Amino acid sequence: MAALFHQFWHVTTGGMRSWYEAKMFIERMSLVSSDALHLLVGILVWLLIAAVLRKPISEWIPWLILFALIAFNEGVDLWIEQWPDLGMQYGESAKDVGLTMIIPTALLIAARVRPDLFRSYPDAASRRSRSRGARR
Secondary structure (H helix, E strand, O other): HHHHHHHHHHHHHHHHHHHHHHHHHHHHOOOOOOHHHHHHHHHHHHHHHHHHHOOOOOOOOHHHHHHHHHHHEEEEEEEOOOOOOOOHHHHHHHHHHHHHHHHHHHHHHHHOOHHHHOOHHHHHHHHHHHHHHHOO
């Protein structure tokens, strides 16, 4: 049983290290800062989750899945990285979570509180097309 647990531990740690190294490669080759990358990835992954699940962004499910993925990602960072000051490491991790979730959170709240901001208005579109026809 101990050998099985040890093998599981080794595979899990190896998987986490591989994920961390792939993430570091993407971060280093990126043209934007690490903080900007968190903003971009957060919104893109959230929209992708919503599209794949065919859920509107006003529902909590895509947001919760994104949050779970970010929690996993930051857990890997905390597991693999060993900073001399844990306060700095935890602070950086909290900043990463905040940056990644801020835009999806703001858009989720806006879509739930003011759904009219996310709808097209057929009257406005028909007025635009009529005004274009009148100009000709």
